[in-house]
Amino acid sequence: MKDSKEVTIYDIAKELDISAATVSRGLNDHPAIKKETRRKIHDAARRMGYQQNIFASNLRKRKTNTIGVVIPHLNSYFTSTVIAGIEKVANQAGYNLIISQSLESVKKEKANVNTMFNSRVDGLLVSLASDTEDIDHFQFLLQKGIPLIFFDRVIENPECTCIVINNFQAGYEATKHLLEQGCRRIVHVAGSLRSSVYEGRYSGYKQALTDFGLEFDPSLVLFPDLRDTEPGKIARTILAMNPLPDGIFTANDTSAAACISELRRTGVSVPDDVAVVGFNNDLLSRVIEPALTTVHYPGQEMGEVAARTLINKLNNLPNDSLNTIVIQHELLVRDSSKRQKK
Amino acid sequence: MKDSKEVTIYDIAKELDISAATVSRGLNDHPAIKKETRRKIHDAARRMGYQQNIFASNLRKRKTNTIGVVIPHLNSYFTSTVIAGIEKVANQAGYNLIISQSLESVKKEKANVNTMFNSRVDGLLVSLASDTEDIDHFQFLLQKGIPLIFFDRVIENPECTCIVINNFQAGYEATKHLLEQGCRRIVHVAGSLRSSVYEGRYSGYKQALTDFGLEFDPSLVLFPDLRDTEPGKIARTILAMNPLPDGIFTANDTSAAACISELRRTGVSVPDDVAVVGFNNDLLSRVIEPALTTVHYPGQEMGEVAARTLINKLNNLPNDSLNTIVIQHELLVRDSSKRQKK
DNA sequence: GTGAAAGCGCTAACAT
């Protein structure tokens, strides 16, 4: 059971024989309070074990200094770097974070957004669930004047800023790289096309094929469940193809890694028989043999930019109010795709 | 800017010509309110765009229905499964979560705990930073009657429940397995011994050696920075050993994977020259070639148990008030350690 | 530079 005796500013006021208002001001380092008085107040607060009641404060101020973050999943290297970035900027600016996962479900996404709204977050940073098809469930936030910023998995719209990488360009470069290595039959392991990031990578893939004068072959595009914990399934599908492809571009590193290990187990050489390019620059991309060519995805930076953009908006700063901010990605060429020129 | 006009229960009360108290009860589905009235209230609330003000509610109830979670790092498969487990149980019981990372620093851990305390969390779930040496900075919570539960990285103590796996036993089994595969010169890649989990694994390793009549050789134990992103460093240290070891037991999968790929790159065969066992059952353990023998670490379950224990405590349920709850681990034998009997 | 007083929006005794 909690002690029912919480120390309040009234207790401190009584102790020091001053008013609660002065204590409140002193605690918040209001300039109108004498240094001496301020010191006394802080001392007493420490001595008496005072802890601010944030609820009372928030209730009164009608502001929470809290930013809500809604993401599809916590369990990826990318996500945790994004959050690290957000946290860094938010903490510096004196904001706290509430983080929640939608687990790739619009329904849970809606529920989370509502909870956050009820918690009166000052603003929201959102990366959409893969089955989110529109952003109607965010409209009420905008109407209430709560700033909203999308990052990574976004739906572009005139009302809120989006922070993204150029997935089209990245997919294009990845595919182009494979083509330049001599690949002509390139499988694409795609993610759900409802998600902006996967759609972009897929389109980039198609465009690169076209630019190299190759015909797009739908049978070479796979749409597995990228979250599937059973790796190898994708690889087996690919191995069953006849003729075998000579290149694979996957929309994430996990499935690329699964492909590589399964292919090699079956005696297929990577990169010589099949060259592989992944996406994300996950930790495992450097550990796997051969090291995986992949697209570096600057999570930390994306998080920092998103948070900074939101906080600027909260402070009504000029903010260059760009509608879409594109973060630079980078194709990291490693052994899994490096071939001798044929 | 936010609309200054928030809809309150008074607005609803006026609209329906009933009292605010009734509205409050209706909204919370208090049984004493007529179904009919309740329906009217809910309808009006929806129609008028009412949203509960959680701060007012928390302030009044002196309870937040929020659980704080403090963890060292968000970015591991294990951590995200733990959080998934916590979230599942917490949500079912109507609790919200605040998550914060200590980034392996006691200092940040302290700050986070204070913030959570100020946010009046009902209870706290904590996995300690690796440089945390005592739990003095949690004492004030206990004095204030805020229940506290440690999980995974714990310091055992009489006052709070700890949820752990038996790291000693797991380390013992891992080492014993290597010994049974014929290994006699086994390197242990350890984590910081200040952390309970790594200390346990290390002790288990030593005990197994002793039980097999082998002398413990301190020069075979490495203490690298397990968070180091430059894999291969550990492996190079091992490769420089003369004679080469014939087995490696690492305290996590990442470093095991790094070792395997570096060893093979240098032409050392895994498992025949060197057998490898990791720890965590990370996703990459199944992707790497050969598949990594590892200790399965039941994160989801640990999270569920931790949350349930805390919530029981919050509800003053019997709770079997065990001081330490041990979750079952499992050694998963895969190819990286399977040798022909010599 | 400090105090008095009102009120943020909600809940829960107590009363009816």
Add this chain to the structure above:
DNA sequence: ATGTTAGCGCTTTCAC
């Protein structure tokens, strides 16, 4: 089954 009333602890306007 519903209403009255009194706060929860804080901030802030206005007054001095």
